[in-house]
Amino acid sequence: MDCMALNRDFIGRAFPSQEPYEITRVKIKEFADAIGDLNPIYRDQDAAKAAGHPDVLAPPTFPIVLALGGDSLDDPELGLNWAMVVHGEQRFEYRRPLRAGDVVTTESTIAGMRSIGRNERLELQTVITTVEGEHVCTAHNVLIERGA
Numbered sequence: 001m002d003c004m005a006l007n008r009d010f011i012g013r014a015f016p017s018q019e020p021y022e023i024t025r026v027k028i029k030e031f032a033d034a035i036g037d038l039n040p041i042y043r044d045q046d047a048a049k050a051a052g053h054p055d056v057l058a059p060p061t062f063p064i065v066l067a068l069g070g071d072s073l074d075d076p077e078l079g080l081n082w083a084m085v086v087h088g089e090q091r092f093e094y095r096r097p098l099r100a101g102d103v104v105t106t107e108s109t110i111a112g113m114r115s116i117g118r119n120e121r122l123e124l125q126t127v128i129t130t131v132e133g134e135h136v137c138t139a140h141n142v143l144i145e146r147g148a
Contacts, residue, residue: 004079004081005079005115005120006078006079006080006113006120006122006145007077007078007079008113009077010075010077010078010110010113011110011111011112011113012109012110012111013109013110014107014108014109015071015072015107015108015109016105016106016107017066017105017106017107018071020103020104020105020131021066021103021104021105021106022102022103023058023062023098023099023100023101023102023103023104024100024101025045025055025056025100027065028042028043028056028057028058028059028062028100029042029043029056031058031059031062031065032059035059035061037059039059041053041056041057042056042057042058042059043056044056045100048099053097053099054099054101055099055100055101056099056100057097057098057099057100058097058098058099058100060092060094060097061090061092062098063092063098063126063128063137063139064090064139064141066104066106066126066128066139067090067106067108067124067126067128067139067141068124068141072108072110072124073110073122073124073143078110080122080143080145081145084145084146084147085143085144085145085146086143086144086146087142087143087144088121088141088142088143088144089141089142090139090140090141090142091139091140092137092138092139092140093137093138093140094136094137095134095135095136095137096136098128098136098137102130102136103130103131104128104129104130104131104136105128105129105130105131106126106127106128106129107126107127107129108124108125108126109124109125109126109127110122110123110124111123111124111125111140116144117147118146118147119144119145119146119147120144120145120147121142121143121144122142122143122144122145123140123141123142124139124140124141124142124143125138125139125140125141126138126139126141
């Protein structure tokens, strides 16, 4: 059975975060632990300061927590079957590193969709901004919904 085509009416639709997200040292350490990165600038404030940073930095892939952590893709009208979704690709464009103490909001936009054989490819772009209005990072993610 082929997967259902995603609803193309969602292309260009933006989904702002419902509330700000505070990036804490604990969340950064937990993420670094999860990916097995022992870099001290992700764990130790003194090490981060010695490296010229104001506080502990988040690992470069930390924005995936923000990009795919909301409800932007949960609308049933989109037609995305999470049981059939695999990671396609990701990249991040930084203005500066995310760090402990940042309070950010996100706006995820469905940037594109296309069919590839029996699969569906969905492109998501997430802009991450501090509550003060500083654009910190843009995350680009591709999800593949596999056909059965």
